């Protein structure tokens with residue numbers, strides 16, 4: 001089997017299956033690909049990509065063996081060192097080498113990046129006219145949402161195979177790239193754009209990059225004090241704290257990584273603070289001041305509230321059914337600040353009072369949801385029904401009554417998901433999450449569709465203003 005692989009596949013997927021021109025073929029890197037689909041891809045190839053079909057050269061048994069191989073973990077956990085990263089780095093346009101003025105005219109703070117997972121592209125969209133400005137190829141299988149620099153000029157992408165790309169929106173060019181891991185979850189950028197933190201599943205590490213040309217600065221192995229290692233489930237930026245926060249999958253700890261102030265000179269020093277918990281927490285939401293972290297674990301019965309200053313748990317949250325806290329939003333309800341979150345395993349949206357930490361409302365939905373969004377200027381919050389027979393539905397909730405006031409079904413039978421508002425909150429953009437899908441633009445007041453742009457399985461869309469200003473209606 002190994003020999004078959006070396007002969008036919010290694011050239012593109014790497015001798016150790018860690019990837020190369022083609023993606024890594026390791027269990028954690030295959031996403032939702034099923035065994036049957038893997039066999040089909042190997043036999044028939046994938047149209048419009050460089051993946052050839054092997055049905056003429058290989059027997060059905062051989063194809064099955066190779067598909068099995070892709071779903072088998074390697075015997076030794078592969079490492080990915082600073083030297084490996086440096087060898088992968090590409091800097092076609094070093095920092096400072098391109099003009100500081102945008103090459104096109106638009107409201108630069110009302111742009112969107114729309115990720116098109118279907119053919120590994122991204123579209124830069126004008127948020128006033130809803131016209132694409134530029135469409136460009138990304139690395140294979142982007143993961144975890146792109147992040148902007150605070151001035152909105154640069155956007156950073158992470159791919160499942162660990163590629164970090166920095167794209168200059170003003171000049172419409174990828175300016176630097178580096179492979180920071182073998183299987184990566186997401187990245188976070190410090191508000192001053194000086195540091196990028198990458199969280200990996202494989203190897204078990206955090207990687208700090210210099211924000212300018214993505215030079216790797218430091219690898220932090222993720223281990224507890226007994227030496228047990230862990231995957232990183234997500235990393236976040238906590239601007240008021242001058243720190244990054246890391247959620248760990250296999251340790252009952254939360255990590256805070258302090259980065260040096262902009263005024264500090266010399267070799268940057270990053271300090272690590274461990275907050276010990278009594279349970280696993282791998283999905284977070286922060287209150288607007290970044291004082292408290294609300295966390296949930298995939299397998300736990302309840303969520304927890306952690307006081308980040310005190311470094312300890314201060315309360316429990318009544319949240320089962322896998323809340324997707326990473327997509328939660330906050331708003332004012334009857335004079336108090338609340339958090340609303342969908343659940344990945346339960347047909348409801350939970351609303352939690354951010355002062356008492358009590359669940360004050362459970363809004364019943366047509367199925368589990370993935371993404372929830374609102375905007376300061378809109379009375380409505382939108383939540384998708386990502387899983388189950390009602391995946392074509394999109395609920396609109398009135399934030400004043402906490403009632404669903406309308407359920408949209410833009411294309412019956414086809415997935416409608418992931419909402420993001422324009423800078424002024426006047427329009428809501430929704431994905432028709434299908435291979436021959438579309439970006440659908442809704443008037444956020446009348447809830448009527450006003451425009452539709454065809455796209456290849458559009459997933460997330462990210463508004464520069466809402467993301468860089470930490471709008472209460474969107475995740476960060």
Ligand code: HEC
Pocket residue numbers: 005008009010011012013021022023025029030031033038041042046049050051052054066067070120140
């Ligand atoms: C000429 C280069 C090339 C060769 C040779 C090649 N592949 Fe691929 N393969 C690719 C590329 C590129 C992709 C990604 C296609 C895409 O964009 O969807 C891919 C995708 C795949 C996928 C789907 C991965 C996913 O996550 O969706 C599987 C499985 C796969 N290849 C297995 C194999 C096997 C097994 C062999 C050897 C029999 C092989 N490939 C040979 C380039 C190649």
